[in-house]
Amino acid sequence: MIEREQVLHVARLSRLKLSDEEVAAIQGDLSSILDHVDRLSEIDIEGVEPTTHVVPLENVLRDDSPRPSLERDVSLSQAPDPSDGAFRVPSPQAEA
């Protein structure tokens, strides 16, 4: 059973603001999902290497040759709050 506190901690890490209903629901869902997932601990993984890639590739590198960048107004065209040719955000230092 995963604790409510853990849910709140993980929500903070995930930058999600959850309502009390959501917290309760997710606490239940995660607990039952993890019950199933915990069956993995029955498997003996002694000496087994982890798989990150199924394709055996290495050293895939690119030449250091410039490609055209986007026009600035294109870069900013999708920004929720463009300002002075930049992306504006609330200042981290304004945080109380």
Added chain:
Amino acid sequence: MTESDLTAATAAATTGLIASGEVSREEVLEAWIQRASGDDLNAYLCRVSAEQAVKGTEGADGPLAGMPIAIKDIFCTAGVPTTAASKILDGYLPPYDATAVRKVAAAGMPMLGKTNMDEFAMGSSNENSAFGPVLNPWDRSRVPGGSSGGSAAAVAGGLAPWALGTDTGGSIRQPAALCGIVGLKPTYGSISRYGMIAFASSLDQCGPITHDVTDAALLLGVLEGKDEMDSTSVGIEGGISSPSAENLSGLVFGVPADLIDDGVEPGVRSVFEATLEKIVALGGKIEEIALPHADHGISAYYVLAPAEASTNLSRYDGVRYGNRAPCNGLVDMYEETRSEGFGPEVKRRIMLGTYALSSGYYDAYYGRAQRVRSMIVRDFNSAFSKVDFVVTPTSPSVAFGLGEKTEDPWTMYLNDLFTVPMSLAGIPAISIPAGLSAPTGGGPDLPVGFQIAAPAFQEQRLLEAAFALEGAIGFDETPERTK
């Protein structure tokens, strides 16, 4: 030739008509735009004008030039709305095209529009779309499967000749099965992922959703290839040619009996067994095999995929693109934007994945799941030392009712029981329609999918076998079309 004839034909047949000059590209496009405009399945999130559709296809005159296509809304399309069915990207206009999108355009294929899906491809029923569920053309009270539900429903419902889908744990194969059409998940690395909005990067793969195996081969031939924009892409050596096999003599098909032992609908099981007999009739051999760890696939998958998803989805923060919620302060901006922008299933998986990666839990969950993945890879390797293919039902059940499985997440996740192991192993797998069966709870006869999996990069052999079997099955049912 009438519009309905034109749009009833397979892509291969239609391209033949274009080549012989019997119909013009314009006529074909017009006919399909007409069909797409009649979308009553909520299959499309956005449809484009004829002018927009042909952008980038000008001058192309390959064999597929003029053959329109529907594109899952998970692919970035320059200047065309791309949302991954999420509110957080509502109104987003990508500044670039996905490699797969460039390739179909370069082949001269007009884009009909962007198809609906589960939000960020997280789901097996298409009920997780922020823009409403997609209806199954066979029975509008039922789901088309997911996450590529819009693409599958559009093709099955005659709203598109074929479509691009993506598959992370079954998102091409399962909806294709539930909609009675063909869906192919190629080997991981055979098609570029560049511009494909990431769900779980080590599993995501693009693939064709089509009426038959021949169309699937044609489309795969266009899509596969190494891409310098994707470090993990390799392409398929020798490319892909149109399949022509007429029998299966000398080929051995492995059945993981333990895996498909329980949880399979009786109707699905009987169609599956009937199909095994057709394989034998074609000269193929059936052998029981063991995939000892395959039944842990779902557990491993639901650690790995959410973990990767939790970091892939962190970029949706309301800073550079997408929507920002009203907020005061920086942390508030992140939390409001993401809480408002993501749906329940996406939040659930972000939470699950973040938990699995958080300090103290990595080894117990992510690290362990990666090792179990290695063992599933081994299982397939040893199986393929004895057999040419591994076959299973694509999905444990036929299409289920809207809202039927939304209560308990794990029940929903079990839809991918037979498709997830191949995703974890990165091997190619195709689902072809094998017959009809009534759901256990009663209801109309609905399509059953048959899954065939092959060793990595053996798409050509896979397609040949599927083609031969397709001929023997002779599945020609289609859902009733709306005018």
Added chain:
Amino acid sequence: MTGGSDAPEVVAGSASEDYEAVIGLEIHVQLSTKTKMFCGCRLSFGDEPNTHTCPICLGHPGVLPVPNRRAVEFGLLIAAALDCEVAPRSIFHRKNYFYPDNPKAYQISQFDIPLASNGRLNEVRIHRAHLEEDAAKMIHVGTSGRIQGSDESLVDFNRAGTPLVEIVTEPDLQSGAQVREWGQLLRATIKQLGVSDVNMEEGSLRCDANVSIRPTGSSELGTKTEMKNMNSFRYLERGVEAEIERQKQILSSGGRVVQETLHFDPSSGELHSLRSKEESHDYRYLPEPDLVPLVPTPEMLEAATESLPELPASRASRYRDELGISEGATQLLSFETKWAEFFEGVLTHDESIEPRVAANWVTGEFAGELRRQGDQDLSDSKVTPDSLGSLILMVADGRVSHSSGKSVLELMVADGADPQQVVEEQGLEQISDSGELEKIVEAVIEGNPKPAEQVRSGNEKAIGALVGAVMKETRGRADGGEVNRLLRKHLDL
């Protein structure tokens, strides 16, 4: 009482000289490649904001990274220069944290298997050196000085994705001065490799210091604080000294050091505490699934070691130990390649030139004259190693006195005059005929009866005045020793 979880027991009130400082450094080096680490955008400094961005470095949906080969080669070069072991197979990780300067909300970096480890530069061991990508620049609007009081920030992604090598040392340093000196050696070393501008003002080299103190002789480590990103090693030195003092005060007054990140304000000399990026430091590292492992080939490793130039550290020890050059001169000559080249040019002018003497001329008289004459840069000076070499030679074999030599050098620096010519034209040849010199000496004694008398009556110091007078007469062409000998003789000492 104890100073924090991992801190040693310390006796309250123990005097500050009973503590020793333990300092480790984290250095971020921006590589001077043409393009960014994972996309083809050009690197730039000071350009209009957001004019060097693309879907990849803006972290748009669906984009993928592809590593820059040159950045990897530069990383291997640094690894070789710092005597590191290169990992046969290293991988990239995602370091997850939310911040507006971090477009994907994860930084692609290296974690448990860095590119290089276990190195050394002089007395300091290198823990690891790894590749990663830089963050964007944030301008905090409406702020005076630093960060307090701004309510919005503007993000410029031109810098986002710039290739970085992060170098982490073992805690082998003990003082601010050592931090400055070693830091300057590291900077000179990387500059020599030509892989970075190492400009601290522009941020192409950034240095953080982890500072803790412990009772002298103790083997445990105290609670450390992190000093962020000073834009010069001198400031870092002052900041580190200030922090060591602060910690000594705390511990000797029985308090405990709190783990925090600090900023040192050089103008006020004050230390401010900074809030951290992610309140709980849980970066949720995971292997980057979009990238494949890095497996340096023998060719890549050879290329790195073969293209390694003579580095400041080894050059310094060669100058000191083999050429017997003084510490002071060694610094300038070994840290600044152009000075080293000039100096070695002087030596090759004639093998009879003594390195120690040449080093003193180059770093003393010559460098000083360049400074006096409008702070000339060595590279635009008209003086060549050969011309300075021939001057040094003339002084060495007594043709020209040391003082005349200086005035010749003055002209050489002014208009590139040829020393031979100057000496002949102005007749600066030293007077070797002691008969001629003797006459002048007698005349000087005649003309200066007072000092002469004082010397005779035992005040030997007074002889200086007479020597000066003789030098004046001879326009410095006389050999000092000889003048003294003759004066003493005629004053019958």
